[in-house]
Amino acid sequence: MADPLEQFAIRPIVPILVGNVDLSFTNSSLAMAIAVAGAYGFIMLGTRQHAMVPGRLQSLVELSYEFVANLVRENAGRDGLRFFPYIFTLFFLILFGNSIGMIPGIFTFTSHIIVTFFLAICVFLGVTALGFWVHGVRFLGFFVPKGAPKIMLPLLVPIEIMSYCVRPISLSVRLFVNMMAGHTMLAVFVGFIGALGVFGVAPLAVTVALTGFEFVVAFLQAYIFTVLTCLYLHDALYMH
């Protein structure tokens, strides 16, 4: 039985070494490139005809555009729409990264903690910087819960700060663990198919069901990552 974790191994395709830092173009980088091409191709192909009455693909493109726009508007507020292109890119990069990972043989770059953590830390730092940019020092008031008794503040403020700083970790771990667990589980069940002979039908059925389930997870996790980003953005813009 093949190692179910082997699929997460990173293999260089084009070795690149800058100084003594390895920046090789790897199977992960290839998946990222495919995701970028896929996301961009999806939109450009869908809007190719500029149809007044949209066809199937154009409807899908328009739907996803309005889906993300509504998501930003509802979760980050009107001012959040300034960041719509950033959020849209984030959503589509994660969505396509998760989705193309479902194609056998294609690497799932969102199953690596460093990728999701880097995305999350960028969101975290960007949003925090934005908070200070918009509100100045008063943004620190975000860590002081309104209406709390004064005596409780020495306890509450550190908790607030801690929960704020844990955000990039929870944000990144959620996505990474979901993707990794799903793919590991799929690999494990696929391994059972051969091992059980005729009775391999059972794990095959499970694999089919799990595959469908994983597509839902792929979308859902991209959605959750985006929604939470928007909510953090809202906190920075409106401080509640």
Next chain:
Amino acid sequence: MARRGLLAGLLAAGGVILADTVLWAAEDKGEGGLPQFDVTSFPSQIFWLVVAYAVLFYLMSRKALPRVAEILEARQDRIARALDQAARLREEAEELLKRHQARIAAAQQQAQRLLRESQERLQEESARRQAELERELAARLREAEARIAAARERALARLDEAAAEAVQAAVLRLAGIRLSKRDALAAVRQAGEARVEA
């Protein structure tokens, strides 16, 4: 100023964290268990993730999103225009309807006036004719009555004369007296009146 300082501090902190990660990854060449914790692959993953995000962001914000927005706006415009036109046409139709209703109302009024006028005229005419007829009939009646009265007078006179002649003849035969015509007539009239009184 404080805002700038804070921002700079934050960005610096982020930069330090990243630089540390990269350096740590560069130093540690050990083989871990999970591929996810193999730090030697981190710089490459971060680098290519930044490249991927930057490229996708450039393509989306410069090409793809404006195109979708343009399509959606064009459709919105067209729908708005169509709605405008529909509202205008509706107003026009309502205007027309109002004008037609006014015309119908005017025509109805005129028709009623004509009807009333002709009815009045007819009534007047018939009243006039009736009055004329009544007058004529009354005149004829009076004339006929006069004629009847004259005829009666005449008949009565002739009857008296005949009676007087009969009286003259009877008196001559019975008494042998020749009675004058005037006396005989007077006697007849007297007897007639007495009979009438009885």
